[in-house]
Amino acid sequence: MSQQETHRSEQTDQSPEAAAYDVRAVQDKWLPVWERLNPFQADDDSPREKKYALTMFPYPSGDLHMGHAEVTALHDVIARYWWQRGYEVLNPMGWDSFGLPAENAAIRNDEHPATYTYANIETQYESFKRYGISFDWSRRLHTSDPEYYRWTQWLFLKFRERGLAYRKSSPVNWCPNDQTVLANEQVVDGRCERCGAEVTKRELTQWYFKITDYAQELLDCLDDLEPTWPARVVTAQRNWIGRSEGAHVDFAVEGRDEPIRVFTTRPDTLYGATFMVVAADAKLAAELVTDEQRPALEAYLDDVRKESDIDRLATDRPKTGVFLGVHATNPVNGEQVPVWASDYVLADYGTGAIMAVPAHDQRDLDFAKAFDLPVRMVVDVPGEDDPATTYVATSGDGTYVNSGPLDGITDKATGIRTIIEQLEADGTGTGTVNFRLRDWLLSRQRYWGVPIPIVHCDACGEVAVPYDQLPLELPELRGADLKPKGVSPLAAAEDWVNVDCPQCGAPAKRDSDTMDTFVDSSWYFLRYCSPGYEDGPFDVEKAKAWMPADIYVGGVEHAVLHLLYARFFTKVLADMGMLEVREPFAAQLNQGIVINQGKKMSKSLGNGVSLGDQLAEFGVDAVRVTLVFAGPPEDDIDWADVSPAGALRFLQRAWRLSGDVTSAAGTPAAGGDVALRRITARTVTDAAELVESYRFNVMVARVMELVNATRKAIDTGAGPADPAVREAAETVAILLSLVAPYVAEEMWERLGHEPTVAKVGWPEVDPALLVEESVTAIVQIQGKVRARLEVAPDISEADLEQLALADAGVVKAIDGRPVRKVIVKAPKLVNIVV
């Protein structure tokens, strides 16, 4: 902040002229009043229609920042609009309060993670209140409270009973820095989503949610969400789920009972399969390899393991691999094809093995070229040369050749259908669908999370902690005890981890992992419906009344994380009979981020903008107006492009109106200046439409217009006593209550009313005021404007055409040329073609 600006605002505050708007005094004045009135507490039993406004709950790291300010300011426009429109609005807030930052802070400061967590929650809570968001604080929750995570554990056990939570040994993503495993969704470009460290693989036995059981439904329902969800989220989820249709095909191996099963999307090219490739790191490779070739495979695996995931992601690396020494039988033509192992085939997608058709898959062709394997074209694509000579694989439609019964078929769909029928008849394959989505790995080797309520008993195996013993609370650990060691810190808490088996009473051990914090956030929006409920995670009747959330405002970074998991939980709970809806969020709005000088704010760049400083200098309302007015909600806001000082000026202009009105409160507006009344009516009507289509920036612009028009009416028009001026000023206060609650409340009081303006209701509009007395019709010749006519709004097309053709300027512009065509769109336009 420049010295000058700081100086200026101080002067404004201390100005002896009482006419100046004192930002701080107004905030201090209304906050306790609102606290007392508590206008935003949602009533479950209200007869009014219900709306559920949801925004992504924050993680309690430090105080609120610009990002929180933006998302909640945008969100609050909708919530407050709904209240004004007469809905009963549920607008809750809570904290996603388990997680690594608190744990890392605890290690640093030798304290308990709860200390950091709950201190920050209090700070953020106070900041939110001052920021004037219309949250219903009576529903506040924290996912780290035992009363909350008791139900997270309950849900885990219920999911397990349904076969949707299970343990398996598998290669998993491991973050060497945070010393914990990660879900697929938390690995971004081979790096840990949280800390950026390169992710490695480990073979571990871990807990998974069987989200893949819902892959098809998660995909199908996206069609219904498409109209009301951001396109990028829908696309991201579709890509992530990654459905492909194809076939499983079995290749028999001599001397082995089990055939090698492959997944392919192109079973129609089966006659061109000249070799097979198994993922080098899959168990299958080790099983298949001959003793002779085993040293070669192991040497290759050593090389592969040296490569990080980052290296593996490079698409242009040369193909490598090793022959396993065995052959398999192509089921359609009986050919013996060699089986290779390579790292370009992924162990955990499909079956971990592929049939290689080098002529029609570029990756297979590159491999064939590297190892001098045969290439056989089976689809003759018109206009493309034989891949065996060009080394460019073809994948389009063409005529099948060298393909037995397929020969002569000319389209892919028929080819695929025909070959699948044959495979199914022979018992060597089946049509199938494959998904890219993997099961959700939920175990974490860290302390500050929900303990997994399972006891491992030598005799009984996995035993669930009985429901009546929930919550299974965390042991008290702090400081150095929490240091990551590669196993959960809970494992070292001897008193906690050693228990008697709940089933047989023998000594046993608790599961020492905690749950991914995304489990906590997969159902918090349900808990808000009945936050104190003690007989289950939520009251089924209350959830029925409020769900689904009508709007969910939050960041797009959760496109395939939280938003996918929450959808999965909702579907499972629906199947459990606890929810009527199968989708949690009816509509969604993703806000952009606040940047500065073209770059993300960061400590290293030194371009951070402190929310606290901005609020201190310009006040809550001006900051909120700045964020809402900056542009469309989805766009990023560059703080260097916006002007909180300008927003404050606007608010002061608006506020001044309320002091200028001289008519008494309650004066009927009828009979007031019609021109101003029309502007007011039009603004109210448009504002509703603009809010409903999330064009909040335009809505603010329209309020600015109304303020300008009212100013003009007071100074040079109808005058301060005109009832239309009062109507306009009151409308400004109501519209501003969506964005600038303090100024709006202050205006409302100065206009002679009781608080709170936030719930006075949306202004009624006399439809007669929306009908224009006359409109300007434009007359174009060859699409160029040549004349303007003032006409009645209900003028007929014939009359308008006649009027236009008779206009002196038009006659002159036509200049005697013959009129070939006249397009009339009454009452606004006439286009004459000559």
Add this chain to the structure above:
RNA sequence: GCCCCGGUAGCCCAACGGCAGAGGCGAUGGUCUCAAACACCAUUCAGUGUGGGUUCGAAUCCCACCCGGGGCACCA
């Protein structure tokens, strides 16, 4: 490589296929002031990334390309 989203005055952004400008920022001039700040008034500026097409008429619809942002990517 494939798929989304966007490109409009000096800047941020508006504009049912119909007058390119709603609003703001900035700049300039004026009123007020001893002067300045604040406030108020006024003025200022683009033909919509490029090239085609559809249309009576295109910022808007279609095609290609360029630029910026994002998603997916050795997924068989």
